[in-house]
Amino acid sequence: VFADGGYAGEKLRAALVGNGNWTIEIIKRSDAAEGFELLPRRWVVERTFAWLGRCRRLAKDWEASIESSTAWINIASIRVMTRRLATYCLVS
Template sequence: MIHAIVHAADIQDRDGGSFVMATMFGLYPFLMKLYADGGYQGPLFRRAVAKIMERVNVEIVKRSDHAKGFVVLPKRWVVERTFAWLGRCRRLAKDWENLNRKALAFLRLASIRLMLRKLCNPA
């Protein structure tokens, strides 16, 4: 996990995504490509990302109209797999936290646990 922000549930992902990009590209100005799902599609998000950093290429990973049933989407499975790994942490499985900063702290701890497990058990 490179960066995360926990915000209120009344903020739409597309609106919160531009805030995440503003803080993340300030920390990592060398990033050139951004993969996003269909929820971030539209001119508002593209303009917000272009205003933050002009050279970033936003690629929307969409499901094919001809696909039937379950189809693995390129690049999107990496994010979904990571969410599944983080969801195995008991503390993140339910929304127990009352404060955003505590939820972010437990998200970071779970990510650190996941990275340590990958480093210590290379298979």
């Protein structure tokens, strides 16, 4: 699991206990850095959020329950993966 420096405490580790054997890597910005610095692996999370945000239902936080929100995220992920597979099958 790649996480931002804001998740460096024990809260994330405690949340993952009992949900499998995960390795957590905290991606932090160097203290000596000035201006913009490209951080490794951080773009993966940002890009994934952008793909999921293309689904109108996920553009705003309208869901009344966590279960409903989780279901719609799963549906959006299936949609993204199905489109990728379809494109791959057409090219191959």
